[in-house]
Amino acid sequence: MTKFATESAVTPELLAKYEPVIGLEVHAQLLTRTKIFCGCSTRFGDAPNSNVCPVCLGLPGTLPVLNKRAVEMGIRAALALNCTVRERSRFARKNYFYPDLPKGYQISQYELPLATGGWLEIEHGGEIKRIGITRLHLEEDAGKSLHDGFPHSDEKTYVDYNRCGTPLSEIVSEPDMRSPDEAYAYLTTLRQILLYTGVSDCNMEEGSLRCDANVSVRLRGAKEFGTKVEVKNLNSFRYLAKALQFEIERHIGILESGGRLVQETRLWNQPEGRTVSMRSKEKAHDYRYFPEPDLLPVHVSSAWREEMRVSLPELPGAKRARFVSVFAITPYDAEVLSDTQALASYFESVVKAGVPGKAAANWMQTELLRRLNDSGKEIAASPVSPEALADLIKLVEAGKITAAVGKKVFVTMFETGRSAADIVAAEGLGASVSEDAIEQAAREIIAKNPDNVAKFKAGSEGVFKFFVGQVMKATRGQANPQAVNDILRKLLS
Numbered sequence: 484m485t486k487f488a489t490e491s492a493v494t495p496e497l498l499a500k501y502e503p504v505i506g507l508e509v510h511a512q513l514l515t516r517t518k519i520f521c522g523c524s525t526r527f528g529d530a531p532n533s534n535v536c537p538v539c540l541g542l543p544g545t546l547p548v549l550n551k552r553a554v555e556m557g558i559r560a561a562l563a564l565n566c567t568v569r570e571r572s573r574f575a576r577k578n579y580f581y582p583d584l585p586k587g588y589q590i591s592q593y594e595l596p597l598a599t600g601g602w603l604e605i606e607h608g609g610e611i612k613r614i615g616i617t618r619l620h621l622e623e624d625a626g627k628s629l630h631d632g633f634p635h636s637d638e639k640t641y642v643d644y645n646r647c648g649t650p651l652s653e654i655v656s657e658p659d660m661r662s663p664d665e666a667y668a669y670l671t672t673l674r675q676i677l678l679y680t681g682v683s684d685c686n687m688e689e690g691s692l693r694c695d696a697n698v699s700v701r702l703r704g705a706k707e708f709g710t711k712v713e714v715k716n717l718n719s720f721r722y723l724a725k726a727l728q729f730e731i732e733r734h735i736g737i738l739e740s741g742g743r744l745v746q747e748t749r750l751w752n753q754p755e756g757r758t759v760s761m762r763s764k765e766k767a768h769d770y771r772y773f774p775e776p777d778l779l780p781v782h783v784s785s786a787w788r789e790e791m792r793v794s795l796p797e798l799p800g801a802k803r804a805r806f807v808s809v810f811a812i813t814p815y816d817a818e819v820l821s822d823t824q825a826l827a828s829y830f831e832s833v834v835k836a837g838v839p840g841k842a843a844a845n846w847m848q849t850e851l852l853r854r855l856n857d858s859g860k861e862i863a864a865s866p867v868s869p870e871a872l873a874d875l876i877k878l879v880e881a882g883k884i885t886a887a888v889g890k891k892v893f894v895t896m897f898e899t900g901r902s903a904a905d906i907v908a909a910e911g912l913g914a915s916v917s918e919d920a921i922e923q924a925a926r927e928i929i930a931k932n933p934d935n936v937a938k939f940k941a942g943s944e945g946v947f948k949f950f951v952g953q954v955m956k957a958t959r960g961q962a963n964p965q966a967v968n969d970i971l972r973k974l975l976s
């Protein structure tokens with residue numbers, strides 16, 4: 484059913500009988516230097532409790548001041564997700580007690596969120612599907628309980644308040660997803676949009692992107708939703724897909740054995756590969772939301788909203804479509820090359836330096852990305868610049884070196900940072916076989932292969948590649964491939 488399923492406790496027939504319904508709530512940390520209501524740094528990894536002040540510690544008599552940059556980031560994300568940014572939104576207090584929440588309440592948005600009614604498009608199994616976004620609101624993060632690694636960790640829990648007041652946007656989807664794969668595609672697409680717009684670094688290890696899922700199942704064709712369960716803290720893409728698959732099968736198992744589902748919150752237990760109950764609906768918090776009296780309502784003027792809109796970069800979907808139409812590359816190539824903005828702009832630079840789109844796409848995907856991957860480097864740290872790669876590809880395209888030699892030259896370029904022309908000249912790699920020598924080799928091969936000549940003459944174009952390959956082999960890969968092609972065509976026609 485899904486590419487993540489390892490083994491299923493439920494038969495394929497039963498899985499087919501039910502339809503999963505999935506919605507996601509994603510928390511993304513906004514990329515601001517300082518916290519949402521005070522001037523403390525949001526830097527990750529600093530010594531515990533070093534980035535705190537009376538405001539984010541919730542000391543009496545302090546007042547929050549809204550960070551304009553956090554609102555801007557929220558507006559950018561909302562616009563990129565096709566949401567309507569509300570002219571007026573308001574912060575509210577969400578009241579609950581927990582050791583990592585020194586104020587005793589979290590400042591969030593409740594009945595008047597920053598933005599509502601958006602969507603994004605996912606691609607799954609070659610189909611484009613639109614997933615609705617219910618709302619996007621701003622809120623502050625809580626601190627972090629530390630359960631181990633300290634002198635008295637066996638008897639005490641420590642608390643780090645550095646994360647208190649870090650700005651978050653919560654993005655709530657409609658229950659529009661119908662499989663773990665679609666949920667995975669949604670989270671991947673959302674992450675890419677947040678990265679493109681510079682709204683969040685989406686670093687899952689550092690907790691900058693967190694995901695909760697609502698999941699239920701219903702008989703295929705049924706209109707009513709089944710009883711939903713919330714699965715919390717899915718802090719990796721893989722866990723998300725595995726937890727959803729587990730829950731779907733658990734729900735089907737219960738329904739098939741005549742049982743009833745209870746609405747509850749569950750946690751994914753990765754080592755055990757299962758979800759466990761955290762609290763039932765009866766024990767759900769009543770947060771007693773009320774408007775935050777210490778903050779003014781948020782007012783987003785149309786001028787401010789439009790200023791944000793024009794500052795948005797080209798988004799991944801638009802970029803992919805443009806790459807396909809302008810550079811004549813395949814949708815698959817366009818998807819790979821628009822994975823990150825850095826990769827996309829590298830590709831555009833190679834093309835701009837005079838290389839056809841398809842050749843640039845091929846060289847980047849086969850040679851460059853593989854080398855980068857092997858050496859654990861990001862595209863930004865590539866030892867071969869787009870212009871240097873373009874120079875190499877142009878040598879190959881012009882037939883001055885063969886593709887095989889070009890690949891070897893690329894390895895040296897990657898290792899030494901030298902230019903293609905330098906390496907070709909210094910190592911005498913230029914296509915050095917004379918046309919006479921190519922013609923002689925070609926004549927010998929044609930003479931030795933009358934069967935294939937007959938096939939070619941009978942219209943089998945495929946066999947032409949055989950002749951090219953044989954001539955290249957006879958000239959030890961040193962011949963100009965274009966010349967080999969031309970000479971063979973002449974001799975075989």
Ligand SMILES: [Zn+2]
Nearest residue numbers: 521523536539
């Ligand atoms: Zn502070």
